[in-house]
């Protein structure tokens with residue numbers, strides 16, 4: 825187990841599109857374990873591989889009592905609109921209201937490589953979408969007007 829360094833805004837890996845994972849093996853699980861340790865030390869509610877310098881398509885979530893890894897996640901439906909305050913471990917001390925679909929269904933492979941599907945609302949929904957954005961090289965500040973971003 826290891827606590828990994830978190831890349832901050834300006835690091836190019838945060839702008840890369842993470843690539844699909846072909847096999848869920850022990851090496852990937854060891855990396856996910858390190859991601860959990862890193863997220864817990866940093867007191868985050870989610871973490872994407874880009875944030876620790878990897879372009880594997882995996883993110884983890886610990887929000888609203890749900891703790892899980894999402895490998896190759898994809899949103900299969902999104903409805904409604906809701907605004908919530910977001911922060912990001914890669915953009916310390918910056919918080920802003922972000923409007924996103926309120927309810928999403930997401931399909932992914934879990935820690936054991938099994939196909940899973942989750943319906944998320946509230947903070948969990950924002951977290952899932954925030955992490956999938958990271959895997960696409962997108963940061964929450966991209967949704968802000970230039971005035972708010974500055």
Ligand code: GNR
Nearest residue numbers: 868869870871910911912913954
């Ligand atoms: O710690 C985090 N808080 C948070 C709050 C609202 C919506 C998303 C998040 S995720 C963030 C941790 C992080 O940077 N994950 O990528």
Ligand code: NI
Nearest residue numbers: 911912913914
């Ligand atoms: Ni983030």
